[in-house]
Amino acid sequence: MRKPPARRRGFMAVAAVVVAGIAGTSLLAVLRQADLPQDLHQELAARVTVLLEQASPEEHHDHGHHFEEDAGQVICAVEPFGVAPEGAQDVTQVEWVYARHMCAITGPGTDWKTSVRVAGPLAVRFGHHAEVRVPPPGPGYPERVKELFPERLHDEAFAELDDGPALDTARERFEQAKQAK
Template identity: 40%
Template structure:
C-alpha cells in the first residue's frame, strides 16, 4: 500500500511589484517643493516691491542727503549763480595792492533743503550744500588761487542770501548754528559727488589758469 501523496505546494507565481525608477521619488519630491519655494520667493519680493513704490526716487537715483537727482542738479545750478556773485565770495582774499580783475568760479553739492519735504525748486526756500569756490586772476595756477570750501546755506528769496562760517569764530559751532541738525553729518562730510570738484578744476584751468596774464 502506497503512502498518500503529499500535497503539492502552491507554486503559482505571485505578482512582483512594478520596478521603480531611481529618479521617480526625487522627482516627485522636487515637484512638491515648488509651491513652497514660490511662497518663500513671493514673501521676499513683496517687501522690496513695497519699498520701491513708497520711495520712487530709489528707482530714478537719489543724490546727497536723499535729494532726487533732478532737484539736486536744478538747485545747484541756481545756487551757484548766487554764490559766485555774493560779496562773501567775491571779496574773499582780495588784496587791495593787487586789485586786478579776478574770476570767481564755484561748484556746489546740495544735501538738504528747507522745507525738508520740498519736491520742486519753487517750493525750496533754503538750500544747504557743500561748496568750493576758486578765485584768481588770469594766468594764476589752480594751486595758487584763493579758495573757499565747506558748508553753505543759500536763501532763494529776493534778494538771495548766502551764509558761510566766518574765520573769527569757532567753525564747528557756526556750522551747527547754520545747518539744521538733520543735515549735520553731511555738513561735516565731503562732496557726495566728487566729480563736481574735478569739473571745476578743469574749467578753471581752461578758462583762467591758461589765459594770458594781463
C-alpha cells in the same frame, strides 16, 4: 578641492577689503544725495554756483570770502546736501538750500593747484534778494555751523566736498577761464 596657498588667501582678503571700501565710498556718495531728487540736486547746484560766481567782491566779503577786485574770475563747485522745507521736491518749494562749496580764483599766474580757494558749508535763501550765509571761521566754528544748519544736516555740514563731478567741472571751467585771458 584644494585650499589656495596662504599668500593667495591674504591677497584675496586684501582685495575684498579694497573692493568693499570702494563700494562703501560709492554708496555713501549716493546716500548723501538720497534726500534730494537728482534733477533738484542739479538745479540747486547750478543756481548756487551762478549766485556765487556772479557775486561782487563786496558780496563775497559779506559771506566770509576775501577776494580782491583784480583777483580774476571766481569759479565754484557746489554740492547741495539738504533743503528746507525738508522733503521739497521742486525748486519752487525750496526756501533754503544747504550745500558744501569750493570757490577758486583765476588770478594772475595761478593754476588750479595753487589758486586761492575757499571752501565749506553754506546756506542759501533764494528770492528777490538772495541771501548767502557762511559760518565764519575761527574759535567757535563748530557751534556756528550747528546754529546755521538743521540738526538733521550737521554731519553733512561737516563733511568734505566730494572729489567728483562738481569739482571736475569746476577744474575744467577754471582752465577754460585761464586760457580765455
